[in-house]
Amino acid sequence: MTAPQVVVHRDKELMAQAAAARLITKIVDAQAARGSASVVLTGGRNGNGLLAALAAAPARDAVDWSRLDLWWGDERFLPEGHADRNVTQAREALLDAVELDPARVHAMPASDGTNGGDVDAAAEAYAAELARAARPENHGAVPSFDVLLLGVGPDTHVASLFPELPAVRETERMVVGVRGAPKPPPVRTSLTLPAIRAAREVWLLAAGEDKARAVTIALSGAGELQAPAAGAYGRARTLWLLDRAAAAGLPRELYPPASP
Numbered sequence: 001m002t003a004p005q006v007v008v009h010r011d012k013e014l015m016a017q018a019a020a021a022r023l024i025t026k027i028v029d030a031q032a033a034r035g036s037a038s039v040v041l042t043g044g045r046n047g048n049g050l051l052a053a054l055a056a057a058p059a060r061d062a063v064d065w066s067r068l069d070l071w072w073g074d075e076r077f078l079p080e081g082h083a084d085r086n087v088t089q090a091r092e093a094l095l096d097a098v099e100l101d102p103a104r105v106h107a108m109p110a111s112d113g114t115n116g117g118d119v120d121a122a123a124e125a126y127a128a129e130l131a132r133a134a135r136p137e138n139h140g141a142v143p144s145f146d147v148l149l150l151g152v153g154p155d156t157h158v159a160s161l162f163p164e165l166p167a168v169r170e171t172e173r174m175v176v177g178v179r180g181a182p183k184p185p186p187v188r189t190s191l192t193l194p195a196i197r198a199a200r201e202v203w204l205l206a207a208g209e210d211k212a213r214a215v216t217i218a219l220s221g222a223g224e225l226q227a228p229a230a231g232a233y234g235r236a237r238t239l240w241l242l243d244r245a246a247a248a249g250l251p252r253e254l255y256p257p258a259s260p
């Protein structure tokens with residue numbers, strides 16, 4: 001388990017811009033070192049805020065978008081093209097503005113896809129897609145993601161892993177179906193903690209005062225069943241990217257603001 005590193009920025013706009021710049025550099029370095037990069041996207045305001053900042057970033061096209069594999073940490077189980085799907089929102093924020101290789105954009109299944117309305121079958125299909133992309137040197141049945149992004153809910157959920165619900169307890173499967181999610185819509189597919197932990201780096205994004213309690217709980221030793229964000233860590237790095245409002249409950253001496 002990698003100890004969390006915390007970086008605090010002045011506000012959510014600067015946090016998104018700094019996170020976008022950080023992600024560009026990470027992708028460029030991975031592509032220089034290994035010829036391609038692999039990133040897991042997240043839904044929500046902070047996740048989409050990062051993508052929008054990335055779309056507007058001056059260094060955006062330092063990334064070779066044709067050699068980037070994109071996956072999702074979770075998805076709302078809705079029909080293809082539905083406005084509430086994370087992939088729909090990601091396309092609007094960034095993906096439609098860059099030259100990606102469509103074969104390397106791995107959206108989670110829609111509810112009107114080949115799995116019918118069966119969310120468990122959809123989860124199994126995505127797990128199979130991940131397994132096909134995994135290489136022998138990877139850790140488990142998923143590729144070694146360079147960066148796995150996660151928004152953090154006010155209840156400390158990450159992806160669609162909610163406190164005390166079955167999905168956060170999963171220890172074997174890489175992807176599960178979620179029913180009764182407290183955050184609408186209720187039916188989702190999600191990576192599990194074992195899948196999240198296969199990533200080289202896990203970056204958690206939280207901005208706004210509504211996240212201050214969740215951030216403090218997750219960084220104060222809470223258990224992952226009660227605070228799923230506490231169980232989200234990478235093999236090489238766990239990075240919390242916050243704004244001051246979300247960091248308000250943390251000991252200031254431990255996490256001085258990075259942005260003046």
Ligand SMILES: O=C(O)[C@H](O)[C@@H](O)[C@H](O)[C@H](O)COP(=O)(O)O
Pocket residue numbers: 042043044045046047074075076086150151152153154157158159160183
């Ligand atoms: O599908 C989703 O809703 C997201 O993946 C979810 O995990 C999100 O990242 C958090 O709820 C934070 O969302 P906000 O950034 O909007 O607070």
